[in-house]
Amino acid sequence: MASHGISRSEYAAQSRDEHRREKELKKIEEYNQLAGAVQEQRLARRYTLDALEGTTRLLRLNPEYYTIWNYRREILQQTLLVKFPSPEIALSSNSASTRTHLGVDEVDQDPEEVGRSLRAAYDSKATLHLKEELTFLLPLLSSFPKCYWIWNHRRWTLQRATEILPDDKADIFWQEELGLVGLMLRRDVRNFHGWMYRRSVISSIESPRRENVSNDGAENSSPRNTSLVEQEFAYTTKMVQGIGGMSNYSAWHNRSKLIPRLLSERKCGRQERMDFLEDELELLKRNISTNPHDQSLWFYHYWLIYSNTITPDRDAPDAISPFMSRGTKLLMLAAEIDTLQDLLEAHAECKYILKALVEYVGLLQRVRKDPKDPEDDEEDEEWAEDDEKKKREDMRAWLARLISIDSMRKGRYQEILRGLEY
């Protein structure tokens, strides 16, 4: 019903092949039988290991069947991943079955001692079952890396670890998960589910988690706040420096999201922020000069330039160096424009260089006219007027070239061109 990338001729060949058709009809029958049986058990509210096995088989055939994932969670919550009963219940007489289930039979021991061994036995069983669940999901994720429901179920399983295990034991699960995401992202550096999931694992590790979890007898609930922003920033550096990494739009994007927090956590002052910006621009300059046709680099470059030159109406949490004077901004823009003009000589037909030139000259003019920047100098103004005229002519020439080499987007360029007349 929503198929991607399946060849029509291949599909038609399948339909003509009698033998394959027969096999398909058999598969349909088997699938419908299994799906019917699992749905029936759900309606009968059966939460048993047998029913769980049914969901395992069905989800392997069809991981998009979201209702069955819901059913699986309901079963797990009531069987293998049930919460540890509170100490009073665990020790009361009617919990004998729980004890037997956990393999603890020492009825005559000191109640506290019994409580501790019950808890330890519970923890190790729960850990085992959580691991089994994650192991079940791994091959599914590898085969269906774009299936939302599998990622959701994996996140749920880890959250369940947080809910039913003591902090230190749950932490191990989250830490190990980072390793898995790393692996997934190495296989597909652009999988946005993978990146999304990575950010959610990171924020789970970073934030104090116990406050939302109902009291289930877990000790040691002191909240912590461990920032991983340095580690994650280093991860993006590693990603963009890997083979073909500079084309990794996802990594550059994540970098742009991490930097504001990174600088604030480093408690960077003006000079440090300025230095940071210069380092980033230098990194980009190196990459762009070797690969000027890479959109990812240009997106990041534009972000660096724009967010640090234009003072937005609202707060600007984005700017790396928000305290630059008008003069400094103009110098930065002029330097970038010079570099790009040099680059253009070697790559006359590169539309990204031309687009950036048009944008940055536009920014230069805006910064110059910005009344919010208090740095007026007569001499500067005169020079500006001459320069302005020259730059407007340059812009017209660049836009004309853009219209001819990137004609699909000529509507965009013509619009900018018209804006220049006035």
Place this chain on the structure above:
Amino acid sequence: MSSTLLTSKHVTYIQSLDIKRDRLDYHLTSHLRLSGIYWGLTSLHLLNHPTALPRSETIAFVKSCYHPSSGGLGASPGHDPHLLYTLSGIQILATIDALDEIDGGKVVEYVSKLQNPDGSFSGDEWGEVDSRFVYCALSTLSLLGRLGDAPGVSVEGAVGFVLRCLNADGGFGMAPAAESHAGQIFTCVGTLKIAGVFEKSLSEDQVNLLGDWLCERQLPNGGLNGRPEKLEDVCYSWWVLSSMAMIGRLHWIDREKLVEFILSCQDEENGGIADRKGDVADVFHTVFGLAGLSLLGYEGLSEVDPVYCMPREVTNRIVWNRRKTPTS
């Protein structure tokens, strides 16, 4: 390769979808059946064959997906309720003018309960959060005429969440800090349009930046991709193009080349449109291909509403004409 729209083939293709029960895909896709009907029905309306699906059976199927206890709709009978399918069900009923067949108040209740304190919406009781679900919620409420007075729903909160999904490249992601993606841009811009706050939410610079990101999605073969450095796919003829239409930048891409690309993805023998030329057609790509062509003003198609992905005539009747000040 066809250079014209194969209208009658597409109509037959959509009508035949429900009788392909001898193919495994039919059974493997019951988890999105209700959306499938919405895609088929919308396609037929755009093709000017609005009565090609039997009305009473369509209504009966929607009702069989409804959960009276919660007020939500699932994808098929026996499937759990979810915002994705609740929206599809309401879109179907709205399109065939049958909203009174369902307890709208109860549906509003279902949607309301899924809003989180940060303004976002969960897709269902299991709590997955995604900017897509904010769109599903607001679109559903507005089609039911209950956007302004849904008890417990904060439209302002929803808008706040969507704006936190805005990125430095002008696009929107599935959650705050997530990378821009054309599908997500459609849902976020659509949410702002439905809430009537688009114009005051984004500056001119931001709109231009977004327009630039969107028009860069057109590849040399005329097709559109959903993110930088990705392959073209017919469905982005909707996600990208509808967003461009909503921000008034449709003229920033090459219309002819895109029309040609969509038409080349038609199955000339059996009807339907595929993701790419030569691939198997499906109803999902069929509707988004047709809706894209409609936005591009392709002759013979009804006008589609870029905010709702429904026939304009329907949304005018039940949404826009009822608003004091039209916002789209």
